Amino acid sequence: MIDELAETGAAQGFEGHESVWYLRLFSEMHARYGFTADEFNTNDPDKTLEILRKYSQTDSVDPKDFPNRVWLDPARAGAHSKVLPHAHVASDFLTVSGEFLNVLDQFDLGRFASWPMTLLKKDKETPFEGEWFALWIGNQKRGFLREKSTSFEVPPYEDTKWLSIPNSGALDGDFVMDASVKDGPDIWTDSTLSRSLMLSDRLHAALNDAGLLRRLKVLRCPVQA
Known part of the structure; x- marks a missing residue:
């Protein structure tokens, strides 16, 4: 599945970009x-x-x-x-x-x-x-770039319009992150992206190489310089 997602991201013009990864767990019924x-x-x-x-x-x-x-x-x-x-x-x-x-x-x-x-x-x-x-x-980074991302909804209530809610059909490359997310811990949440769980590229690579991401949904998130 990860290979398929990587191909999708390349097709969207993100090949060569640095990436972090969105591990779909907290918001997913699966x-x-x-x-x-x-x-x-x-x-x-x-x-x-x-x-x-x-x-x-x-x-x-x-x-x-x-x-x-x-x-x-x-x-x-x-x-x-x-x-x-x-x-x-x-x-x-x-x-x-x-x-x-x-x-x-x-x-x-x-x-x-x-x-x-x-x-x-x-x-x-x-x-x-x-x-x-x-x-x-407990780590939080605010790196989600709403203006460059797709496949999310904004709550209709004025006091929560800062929050972005991922769509269940989001694909690799839909969520774009600011370069600041490369700094600090290798696992974090983004308080502006509802119920997110994010992995650094190097942590994702280690988990993937160990075969620990099988049966999990992981989305590639390009990092915008």
Whole structure:
């Protein structure tokens, strides 16, 4: 799939440009597996909101504030595959395999935290194979160039018109980034591009070479000098 996307980007005139990569996870139903946690199944909805509020912080977090055991609830599933990809969203948490995390650890992760996550099948007893870790990423870069990009929507509300919401049909080359994104950590979010998760070119190359991006949707984002 990545080769096909690269060809699309070249056809749009982006060959030779430096790039970063948009990993489609947070906003995609194909990446959301129907996990839930006991902490989210109480009669106290405020507790759930508080957990999610803490997870959305960008300064620092304490992994002890978050679930470390989630179980599959088919009623909540977006994706249904029995074999989990190396990166996905379990409940509301970015979750990766041990192999994925080992590659990440070789790069500049900036404000970053990880903790072991037990992923259980719907019987709440049988674990999914492998080691899994939930991730928190506090790095933010505002590099999305709306005026040079396509395949996004702008919210109709005046107080959120600064936000761009990617279309589900976006293709390689549709999102263009400012050169400033090349500086700093190799993994980040862009607060102006809704629910984005961005990778530097070198991190993307390492994950791809390790075969860890298979079954994931990744878009090439040209960097505008």
